[in-house]
Amino acid sequence: MKKLALSLLFAVLAWPASGQTGGTGGLDPVAERARIAAERQALQQRVNTERAACYQKFAVEDCLNDSRRRARVVSDDLKRQESALNDIERKRRAAIETQKLQDNASSQRAQDQATQRDRAADAQKEREQRTADHAASREAMKAQEAQNQRSFADKQQHNAKEQAQRQRERAQEPANVKANDERLDKAAQHRADVERRNAERDKPRAAPLPTP
Template identity: 75%
Template sequence: MKKLAFSLLLALLAGFAGAQGSNSGGLDPAVERARIAAERQALQLRVSTERAACYQKFVVEDCLSDSRRRARVVSDDLKRQESALNDIERKRRAALETQKLQDNAAEKRARDQAAQREQAVDAQKGREQRAADHAASREAMTAQEAQKQRAFAEKQQRHARAQAKRQRDRAQEPVKEEADNERLEKAARHRSDIERRNAARDKPRAAPLPP
């Protein structure tokens, strides 16, 4: 029975090692330690009972030797079970530590990836903002340049109109002067006619001729 129990324990150990620390389907080390301790106590009680029985027999030493041999077999088996249980716990602790390291690494990767995504989003926003600012600056410069060109064109047009007006005025000066002279001459002739008519009207009539 002890060999069967030890074989079952080894099978559980192999299954636990294959699962790498998984609690599902694995044995409970605390329960196994309690069982081993209970079996040791039972072994001590049985050894004590057998020793007392041996002293009642004629061949005491042979009886005691057989009892010690049987107890040693059971004790060695319990030690092997305890060693296997210790190995299970070491593997479990190692598996838990490995899982913890893996979880920490996965969490760190997730944080790093989130930070990288955030940095990429910020960088993209920065590029878009710079592009928008550059476009707005180009648009403002284009509008300013267009305004300057319109102002320059208007100035050129005013200058051209002023030059054309001066040229027209210079071209019209002889005609205007001639017209002014003609008006003056006409006015002088008109005044001379008026004065002549007034003088003729005021001159005394001549005496009638004798019959």
């Protein structure tokens, strides 16, 4: 009996190492409880038998006291075993709960780490996209600036050509006026000649001189 109690006590002390894996130090709690219940029943039967035997003796009270003392020792030992078993099961349940909490925490950490990695990847993509957008914007601004410069140069060249054309026209304007005046004079002279010829042609012929 005492050896069994010591084995239970050793199982309790060894629990932190074995309880983490869900075991009970090699003990079967159900079988142990059944054994303790059977030993209690056997103890009660033995007590009843001893009490009956005591009443057959002369020193009844001494016999009963001895029987009670022996029963108390055995009962106390069974209580210690039961207490040790309860402690084992309590530690087992606590270890299982602790393991669940650790597993949940580990799963949560893994999920948090995965979320952080996803966020970091998204942030990196956003930074790369912003960099690409800025580069494209700078290239577009450079292209637009070059186009503006070409347009400005073309406009200046066109203005310069127009200005040169106006200067040539202003330089040729006196000659054009003179030529135009000459054309007008020639036209007027031509009309006068035509009118003169027409007038001479239409003038009546003179009567012939009389015959002498």
